[in-house]
Amino acid sequence: MKKKNIEIIPAILVHTKSELKEKLKRVENLVKIVQIDIEDGFFVPVKTIQAAQFRRVKIKPKLEIHLMVRNPIKYITEYGKLGADRIIFHYESCKDDNEVKRLIKIIKAKKIQVGVSIGSKTPASKIKKFLDDVDFIQVMGIHIGYAGQKFLPKQLAKVKQIRKWKKKLPIEVDGGIRIGTAKQCVKAGATQLASGTYLWSAENIKKAIAELKKDATI
Numbered sequence: 001m002k003k004k005n006i007e008i009i010p011a012i013l014v015h016t017k018s019e020l021k022e023k024l025k026r027v028e029n030l031v032k033i034v035q036i037d038i039e040d041g042f043f044v045p046v047k048t049i050q051a052a053q054f055r056r057v058k059i060k061p062k063l064e065i066h067l068m069v070r071n072p073i074k075y076i077t078e079y080g081k082l083g084a085d086r087i088i089f090h091y092e093s094c095k096d097d098n099e100v101k102r103l104i105k106i107i108k109a110k111k112i113q114v115g116v117s118i119g120s121k122t123p124a125s126k127i128k129k130f131l132d133d134v135d136f137i138q139v140m141g142i143h144i145g146y147a148g149q150k151f152l153p154k155q156l157a158k159v160k161q162i163r164k165w166k167k168k169l170p171i172e173v174d175g176g177i178r179i180g181t182a183k184q185c186v187k188a189g190a191t192q193l194a195s196g197t198y199l200w201s202a203e204n205i206k207k208a209i210a211e212l213k214k215d216a217t218i
Helices: 017-027 073-081 097-109 124-130 155-165 181-188 205-215
Strands: 007-012 033-039 062-068 086-090 113-118 136-140 171-174 192-195
Touching: 007 017, 007 171, 007 205, 017 033, 017 205, 062 073, 073 086, 073 097, 086 097, 097 113, 097 124, 113 124, 124 155, 136 155, 155 171, 155 181, 181 192, 181 205
Parallel strands: 007 033, 007 192, 033 062, 062 086, 086 113, 113 136, 136 171, 171 192
Antiparallel strands: none
């Protein structure tokens, strides 16, 4: 059986407004959704662009905000006001399951889709109890924080396990997505693929997106 309409999501990790505008211009007419990575320099060592820097940047595709931050609750209202369609926060950034549940409720109350992400060291079992409450799950294909890493094959088992638990829940894999790993992720059960380094290093990004889609068709 072929899986169609696998979503390719350009992952934008930048430090300045000009970088953001340049990357948006390259993909805004090619995809339905873009992801902007927000890193605070604490949850991960790197600090990226923050809300104040792109408050007036026009973003044509749907906007997915990937929060790699401490205390994500501080960021949710701010990015909701910027027009985020989807917000992802990390399971690892929460002190306990009650905080995870609270964040899910807060984001949903703002009419924003919510995704919970798990890093390379977190087993899928940790988020099983939240699968009925979220709009999608994100599985990191690399270690949290740095672009350009190689894909971690052990993450495929997590995708398979989540898919076994929830047959129709959207699953996004973020990190290490390129030709070959895209196919592996979709075979495991992924429906959305966030790619950064592979796309931004391509001479022809339109062609690179098309090639990823082709690789993801199984």
